Amino acid sequence: MAVDPRNASTELSTDALAELAHEEEFVHGTVVRAQGPWRIAARRLRRNKVALGFLGLFFVVVAICLAAPVWADNVAKRGPKDNNEVGTVTVDGKKKNVVSPDGVPIGPTWQGQYFLGADGNGRDTAVRLLYGGRNSLLIGISAALITALLSVVLGILSGFFGGVTDSVISRSMDVVWAFPVILLGVALGTALGVNGLKLGPITLAEDSKLIPVLIIGFVYVPYLARPIRGQVMALRQKEFVEAAEAQGAGPWRIMFSEVLPNLTSTIIVFLPLAVANAILLEAALSFVGAGVRAPETSWGTMIAEVIETITSAPHQTIVPGLMLVITVLGLNVFGDGVRDAFDPRAKIRVEH
């Protein structure tokens, strides 16, 4: 049965829906696709309740972190950078030192002020956790978007033009690929973290949050650019590209309006996993001292600052790490579901 997808009715009977719902069980044989691949993928994703549940978890973390100023102004009544080494806080009607004379910070009070206790400088851990989370999320998401943008441009150029363009881009990718991700990130973070970046009109201060964003965005480029290049090389041989050429479309137009739309599912599969790994790499770089710089906070810097005192205040290390794990796990499980729904054979792999 031949169905022209353009003429197929978008309204399907319940029988047809049931058949579509079982579509992925057909391994061999022909499947009549009455609907576009997008709708099928979206339907598969919608049925994956575990993936959606973990996406919900991620959004809860995002919402909590976005609400950081509300908590800081109304509940904790102090900002993330306010030191309070000699102050006191009233817990259950009794006054207690925020930081004891021998330097041990107060543990969780489970009340508005110092909900999760303090750090060695008397700063409110809960407030810093929320503000740090904003930085971690912001850096992770922006870095993943930069990676996607750069890899799509490089991958398309390389796969479409081939020849010298391809050689130059591919060999450069090989070189970046040959570095252990963490070592390259650390080297760049160290070099840029001392004097900042001055590149033409762009000037970044050494403690700018954009530096880790650019570094993380850059080191992951080969992980997406390589699969995209391969895909573009295959697409270039397809009839529709030939047809567009016959119609007189120039290379830029073909790349933008013929090739690019066919890469969307790869990019969609990549994004959640890339954000997850970017957040982890940011934490690792900050932990080593080559990422976010004081007085700015992220979950990575929070762990780095307190890891030496884990024996006296273990919750200080556990809590930011737990937030990080929940966020990244939410993205990873959702990303796994997205891959199953859109492109189960996607050769996308990211590592931190």
Add this chain to the structure above:
Amino acid sequence: MARFIIRRAIAMVLVLFAISVLTFGIFNLIPGGDPAVRLAGRNATNEQIAAIRKDFGFDKSKPTQYVTLMGKVFDGSLISYTTRLNVLDEIIKGLPRTFALAVGAALLWMFMAVVLGLYTALRAGQFSDRFLTVLALIGISMPVFWVGALMNYFLGFKWGIFPNGGYVPFAESPWQWFYHLIMPWTALSLLFIGVYSRVLRSNVLDTMNDDFVRTARAKGLSERQVILRHVLRNSMIPIITLWGLDFGAVLGGGAILTETVFDLQGVGQYARESVQSLDQAALVMITLFGAFFIVFLNTIVDIVYAALDPRIRLT
């Protein structure tokens, strides 16, 4: 075959050259990144900076500096810019420790990944598959330095089951060597077990539908033989590639976080200390060293494949 090996070797040398230029560039050509200013610290006078610049040869042209630096890298006379210790000696000192960490962890994660990946693939869609998949994803989602710190705190400090970090040379006491490395091996492996078992699971599921598997079944092989000798062997290839690369990365100082958390004093921890003291010479050498291992193992893997599968030689 000989031609293939020569071609791969030449490509390897070219990539290594490009890597050395890039590494040099990261520390020298990034605008605003004068190494003399960096060495002098934040509150240095102009005279101090000028003295350092002359002392280390930073007043020469960039190509000259590159050649000087590479010369020092190759004859092993590169001296740290902050501690004035020989960088190669420091790396060699850390290498046995890093090697012990890398080998043990690589064996552990490969074994666990094959067991987990095969088990989940054979039970695809069942509860045990979903449960283990979530466990694998949890392993992928945890920062290794955090896991390490928690292991140190609970298993080492609080309950006293394992030693709280540190390294004992094998020659001194094989048991203590093993005992001290159990936690680092486990922490480092968690991520890789997650990644590898996921990759293997999807490969096994793909291979199960191949014609040769049907043939194997049709000729009457037992299910065990079909799975182990036909499916698993063919599903392992992509994993082995990854294994070569990741082993090289860990060996070349990529285990910065694990080594630091467990105080193993290997190459990775040396990298971390060099970051904190902004020791450019040490970082250049470690980065080159790490990249060398990755490129080298990648080339070896390519050659082994070509030996096993003649089709690859053509591409």
